[in-house]
Amino acid sequence: MKKEEFSKFLIDMMSRHYEYNITELSSKDGRNTFWGIQKEKNGINRCLVFLNKDNISNVDTNESQQELIKVLVLNKENEKEEIKVQDKDINKIIIVDEEKNKLVYCPQELEEFGAQMYSILQYNEKVESEKRKDKKSIITISLISINVLMYIITAIFSRNILDSDIRVLIYFGAKVNELISRGEYYRLVTAMFLHGGLVHLVLNMYSLYALGPLVEKVYGKIKYIIIYFAAGIVSSIFSYLFSEGVSIGASGAIFGLLGAALVFAFKMRDRIGKGMVTNILSVIGINIFIGLTLPNIDNFGHLGGVIGGILVSLIVESKFIK
Structure with a gap:
């Protein structure tokens, strides 16, 4: 997030959640303007203006009868530099670090504003953490996107958003034994990206989103792709x-990820405990049981996925296992 965007974010969130009015102040020479927020309380109009170290002393403090509070935004370029603040201003300055997303300094008499800003920075950290998580899980997001795209295509050709026409699925590469026997081996791969209905898609994509980032993290992106496709093909x-x-x-590929997670948990059991091994085995067992009790479930495909995931992950091995 750029410095200007960070200040804009703080201003927007403060005005939205704490009922501040957005205002604009001028520099002493009248050449520049600075954004701020203001609110009247107990007959006092208090204004927070957002500045950097280069213009901290350039804002016009004589504009309108109001109490001016300076919010100094540090960034990567100047966070370690000495900030020169006049002694008379030290109790009217709040310092936030944009790079570290934290409240650096807040005098006691401004703790109300500091607390408000702290809560917003905590929220921002949570949002940025989710963004970093999604960025780290780019392979999982990509796989989900491909599956969703293929479902949209089959839904258009099927003229039905809830259920896919079996003829459309076969045309786009479903696993059909007779056609594979004739040499259409690509169906061993394309079948992985097709789904029979919206519920089928949502359940599988939820499972992939829940499990994929873990396997992607412990095995790395390349090995993750290898495990996913190898398990899907074996399935x-x-x-x-x-x-x-x-x-x-x-x-089938998702069951392969379960197999890979099982191998990791088993090899790391002395460090992370045996509970994770038990939990994964329970998930595999429950899903196999569900598959045996419900119709139209390809249990052999699931079994092949688990076996494929286990075998491939034994070969590639997690980057965390030394």
Whole structure:
């Protein structure tokens, strides 16, 4: 976030959540203007103006009868530099660090404003943390995007947003044993990105979003891709060998991620405890049980996904395991 954007964010959030009015102040020479916020309380009009170290002393303090509070925004370029503030101003200055997203200094008499700003900075840290998480999980987000895009395409051709036409699914690459036997081996891969209905898609994408970032973090992006596709292909091969029906869905690859997580948890059990191993085994067991009790579930595909994920993750190994 750029310095100007950071100040704008603070101004916007303060005005939105604490009922400040946005205002504009001039520099002493009248050449520049600075954004601020103001609010009247107990008959006193208090104005917070957002500045940097270069213009901290250039704002006109004589504008209108109001109490002026300077908010000094530090950034990466000047955060370690000595900030020269006149002694008479020290109790009217709040200092925030944009780079570290933290409140650096707030005099006791301004603690009300400091507390408000602190809560906003905490919120901003949470938002930025979510952005960093999404950035780190770029492969998972990309896989979800491909699956959603393919569903939109099949929904358009099926003329139905809730359920996909089986003929459309076959046309776009569903696993069909007879066609694979004729040499259409690409179906072992394309079937991973097709879904039979909106509920099917949502459940699989939720599972991928919940599990994918963990596997992506502990194995790294390249190994994660290898595990995902290898597990998905092994899942399709198991389905081809042991199931006659048409098969589609990302669940085989997702079961492969469960297998990879199981391998990681087992090898790291002395450091992270055996609870994670038990939890993953429970999830796998519950899903297999659900698959056995519900119709139209490709259990052999799921089994192949788990086996494929375990075998491949044993080969590539997590970057955290030494």
